[in-house]
Amino acid sequence: MSDTEIQPIERSADSSVAGEDSRDSSGSAGFTALGRVSTEILCEIFRSTLPHKRQYHRVTHNTPPLADCTQCALGDALLWTTVEVSCLGLQLSECYPLAALKTQILRSKNAPLDVTFIIVGRSCAHNSSLLEVLIRESHRWERLDLGGTMDPEILLVLARIRGRLQLLKYLEIQWSPNVLGIRDIFGVAPQLQRVVLTQNHHDDEAEVLPILSVPWSQITHLHAWDFIGVSRVLCQTKILVECTLQNGVVLPGTPIVLLPRLRRLSVSDNKFLEFLETPSLEYLFIDFGWRLDNFDTENSVPYVPAFLRRSQCQLKGLTLYNCCLANLNPILRGHTNGSTTHFQDLPNIDGSLESIHFTFDVASCHSESLYNFIVGRRRTLKLLSIWADSRSPLSPDVKERLLALRSDDLDVLLDDATRWSGPLAKLTKDMEPMY
Known part of the structure; x- marks a missing residue:
């Protein structure tokens, strides 16, 4: 047996390691050595040391010696902490x-x-020992991603983690009628702060499910995907600082939800803004995406200026993605309920905006209004990014005038989808969606 082939060793009574001591001793020395090791070598280490990966292991003549790197990997606990059990209709043992x-x-x-x-199908009956090993370590789970359509036997095993999630900080779950039986197992998780909820459904089968039982009052980051009636969750998250709402269903008669600490908001449909009030909001990202074909200017656009008036927030970053400038013209002018006002009437969008990122499908016909909107906020702007579809770009005159705004304190990037680096990296990160 070679040095790199590791046989499973049962943990004995005297082989346990104290929590904090093991974490400290397993970290620094290993990472110092591994920091100089290429990704290719590390991949070879994992292929050769994990038994279920050996069948894919191929040694080539130019493969560097692995002995030193392997010893570092075997001694560094943090390199072995990502566990994925992903089975689609197969036995877990396979x-x-x-x-x-x-x-x-x-x-x-x-x-x-x-x-x-990520488990689909009846796969627990013959593999209970595999899940038992992980369940015994649930007190060490820091991040948990729970997906698939699991049968009652698997859910029964998972129910045993109730009350043991002392370290859990991140939870991602595919919420469906299938998993309602374990809706309360996350109720005690004192360090949980980040939650990702996905509710896959067809519009004709939309179902309002009971709310997942988690300590919502301590959640600071929420991402809800395809979720029906997300306002029922939001009204319990008073310390939320980041929120992403994608492709969900807004229930009729949804009341206004106040999120006093929210600083970053990303939505895929601006109708979400109809029921939100966010006085501390700094960064707003709206992805119009596939809804452009059926964009209803009169009924959808007014949510943006109305939301800003209601929230009275001091925006630092505004990102409008996949939008049509013809439809956004009312936003730029502050159009609401058929009456035209100027965006200057909204102090929350005037004296604080530092970054603007717009991507347009159609821009050439309304470039002038866009230019006027940007020039009116020139005093505080540090970063301006505009990308227009090549089939209908910004008019040459407006593009030239926008480029002329460049200065030491304002970076202007037009028709360029590349990312930034250096001092402006933080600003561009704030402009990105929170996916």
Whole structure:
């Protein structure tokens, strides 16, 4: 047996390592050495040390010696903390052998674990020992991604983690009638702050499900995808600082929800803005996306200026993605309910905007109004990014005038989809969607 082939070793009574000590001792030395190791070598280490990966291992003549790097990897617990059990209709043992899982758990020592379950079908009856190994380590779970359509037997096993999630900080779950049986197992998670909810459905089968039981009062980051009636969750998250709402359904008669600490908001439909009030908002991202073909100017656009008036927030960054300038013209002019006002009437958008990022499908016909909107905020702007479809670009005259705005304190980037680096990296990060 070669030095790199690791056999699973059962944890003995005297082989346990104290939590904090093991975390400290397994980190610094290993990472110092591994910082000089290429990704290719690390991949070879994992292929050769995890039993279920050996079948894919191919040694080439130019493969560097692995002995030193392997010893670093075997001694660094943090390199073994990501566990993924992903099976689509297969037996779990076919996807992740028990020996491999035991090896990985042993090598991770007492470090926090990042665990992913994506299980479809009846796969628990013959593989309970595999899940048992992970459930025994649930007190170490720091991140949990729970997906798939799991049968009652798997859910029954998972229910045993109730009350043991002392380290859990991140939860991602595909919320459906299938998993209602475990809706309360996350109720006690004192460190949980980030939640991602996905509710896959067809519009003709939309169903308002009971709310997942998590300590919503301590959640600071929420991403809801295809969720029906998300306002029922938002009204319980008073310390939320970041929120992403994508492709969900807004229930009729939804009341205004106040989010006093929210600083970053990303929405895929500006109708979400109809029921939100965010006085501390600094960055707003709207992705119009596939809704452009059926864009209803009179009924949809007014939500933006009305939302800004209601919130009275001091925006620092505004991103409008996949939009049509012809339809956004009312926003730029502050158009509401058929009456035309000037955006200057909105102090929350005037004296604070530092970054603007617009991408347009159609821009040439309304370039002038865009230019006037930007020039009116020139005093505070530090970054301006505009990308227009090549079939209908910005008019040459307006493009030239926008480029003329460049200065030491304002970076202007037109028709360029590349990312920035350096001092402006933070500004561009604030402009990106929170996906």
